[in-house]
Every structure is written in C-alpha cells, then in structure tokens.
Amino acid sequence: MAGSTVMAGGPGTRFRDLHEGAGPFILANAWSVGSAMRLEAMGFAAIGTSSAALAAEYGLPDNQAGRDRVLSHAAALAAATSLPVSADLEDGFGPGPEDCAETIRMAISAGLAGGSIEDFTGDEMRPIHDFDLAGARVAAAAAAAKASGTGFVLTARAENHAWGREDLADTIARLRAFEAVGADVLFAPNLPSMDAVRAVCAAVKRPVNVLMGPTSPDWTLEELRAAGVRRVSLGHAVAKVAEETWTAAAAGVLRNGRFRYRSAVVERLGR
Structure with a gap:
C-alpha cells in the first residue's frame, strides 16, 4: 500500500499483501x-466479520x-482458520479517539489481521460524526495499529x-x-452508482473496498476491477441467504407437516 510501512511477520502482513494485487480480492x-x-475450504483468501x-x-x-462479543467472535474465527481475519x-x-485506539489494541491482542472503524455516531437522528472528530478518531486508530508493529x-x-x-463530495x-x-484501506458503503465508485477510487491513493451486500447493484467483479476497486466485501449477504434458506426449510415442516427440506427451499427461492 502506497505510503504504508509493511511490518514483516505480523498477522496483518498476508492481509496487507492481498491489497497489492492487480484486481480486487473478495473479503x-x-x-x-x-x-x-x-469459506476457507472453498478457496477465499480472507475472512471478514459482519x-x-x-x-x-x-x-x-x-x-x-x-x-467484547464482537472481538470474541472475531478471535474465534481467527483461531479456526489459517486465513487473515478482519x-x-x-x-x-465509543465516541472519542481513545475509544477507537483501545478497540484497535484489543483487536490486535485478539490476533486479528485488520479491522474497520466507521464515522457512524450510533445515533440515527444524527448519524455521522463531525468531520474533524471523524478524522481524529481514525488518526488515533491508525496510530495504535502502527505502534503494534503487527502490520x-x-x-x-x-x-x-x-x-x-447522498453527499459524494x-x-x-x-x-x-x-x-x-494513516488509514490503510478506504470504504464508503452503499455508493449509489459505478460513477461514484470510479470517483472514489480516483480521488485516493490507498486501496478502496466496495460492499456487495444483499441490496447492492448487480455489478460484476470485472466492472469493479475496471473502476479501480482493490477489495470487495460481502457484508451480511451470504449470512442472510443462509438464514432465509434454513428458515424456508423449517417453515415447510410447520406448513405442510412434511420433512421435504429441499423442496421447501426450492419453493422459497423460486427455483
């Protein structure tokens, strides 16, 4: 990553290297x-939480x-696979810069290769932190990450x-x-168009992540590659499909008194 120091041997090194490839990899x-x-057995290169x-x-x-629950869950994923986990x-x-820094230190102690900090306030009535505070929060998180020497x-x-x-500027x-x-990867969920994706990628030098979640446009990996995207995350999309599938199978038992799970799933998915 341009402008970043690669720390050899740390748990983030392999994850960091994935961002240096020619095209987007899938988180x-x-x-x-x-x-x-x-997901590891299927051949994915890195795991994210949602x-x-x-x-x-x-x-x-x-x-x-x-x-505590978020970090415990992430640590369990990291312990169960050989892949980098973000x-x-x-x-x-927490609202302050030190809250973000402490969270990063705890994530590193949990053995994670990476993690994200967002500028959401937690208050849906006033959802986005003021510009300067948002930057200070990321700066504190970046300093904690760099100080760890883990990459x-x-x-x-x-x-x-x-x-x-909807303020792209x-x-x-x-x-x-x-x-x-000092952020290593930049991410703006729910960008409204491929033009917006291109504009974001052109505006920064660090790798850009794009979310392809349950309601995302039907963009292809090749289209995202051409736009300059370096990483694609799935959010809770696959988890949502899994939940809908097992729910359909269980509902079929209640509805029909039968145990034809596969047919219930086919009916639910319209296949």
Whole structure:
C-alpha cells in the first residue's frame, strides 16, 4: 500500500499483501466458526466479520452486540482458520479517539489481521460524526495499529450513503482525510452508482473496498476491477441467504407437516 510501512511477520502482513494485487480480492464475511472454515475450504483468501450478521445470531439489532462479543467472535474465527481475519469494529465502541485506539489494541491482542472503524455516531437522528472528530478518531486508530508493529490493516469507513446522506463530495473529502491520517484501506458503503465508485477510487491513493451486500447493484467483479476497486466485501449477504434458506426449510415442516427440506427451499427461492 502506497505510503504504508509493511511490518514483516505480523498477522496483518498476508492481509496487507492481498491489497497489492492487480484486481480486487473478495473479503468473505463469515457469521460463525463453521462458515469461516467452509469459506476457507472453498478457496477465499480472507475472512471478514459482519456486525449485522453477528447481531442477527443473537437476535439483536445491528451494532448492538457490544465490543467484547464482537472481538470474541472475531478471535474465534481467527483461531479456526489459517486465513487473515478482519473485523467489523463498528464505530470503535465509543465516541472519542481513545475509544477507537483501545478497540484497535484489543483487536490486535485478539490476533486479528485488520479491522474497520466507521464515522457512524450510533445515533440515527444524527448519524455521522463531525468531520474533524471523524478524522481524529481514525488518526488515533491508525496510530495504535502502527505502534503494534503487527502490520494490522486499518479500514476507515465513511458512512454517509448508508444513512441517506447522498453527499459524494463530503464522502470523498472524508476518505481523503482518513487516508492522510494513516488509514490503510478506504470504504464508503452503499455508493449509489459505478460513477461514484470510479470517483472514489480516483480521488485516493490507498486501496478502496466496495460492499456487495444483499441490496447492492448487480455489478460484476470485472466492472469493479475496471473502476479501480482493490477489495470487495460481502457484508451480511451470504449470512442472510443462509438464514432465509434454513428458515424456508423449517417453515415447510410447520406448513405442510412434511420433512421435504429441499423442496421447501426450492419453493422459497423460486427455483
């Protein structure tokens, strides 16, 4: 990564190297130890966590699982696979820069290769942190990552478009500010168009992650590659498909008094 120091031997080194490839690699978001192991066996190169998928496993709203549970879950995935694991660290689990720094230190202690900090406030009425505070939070997280000497890959997220703030200029300004204070990867969920993706990729020098979640446009990997994207994350998309599939199978038992699980799934998926 341009402008980054690669720390040899740390758990983030392999993850960092993946971002140097010619085209985007897929960060496969797992929701359990078993799913992480299966995704590794399928040939994915790295595992991510998903705040939405984890919260759903506990019957909670997104962003309500709490730092200890999030880090314990991520550490379990890291212990179960040989792949680098990057955690969705939500808003850093606190409003201040030191909250974000402490979360990064805890993630590193848990054996993670990377993690993301977003500028979401946790308050849906005022969802985005002020510009200067958002930058200070990322700066503190980046300093903690660098001080560890592990090569931990910090992803900084600008959440405008995830919360109905369709201000691409502000999103790009935030990503540039995050880049300037040391973020390794830049991420703006829910960009509205391929033109917006191209604009983001052209505006920064660090690798850009694009989310291909359950409601994302039908962009192909080749289109994302051509736009300059270096990493594609799946969010809770695969976990959502898994949940809908087992729910359809179980509902078929209640509805029909039969145990034809496969036919229930086929009916649910319209195949």
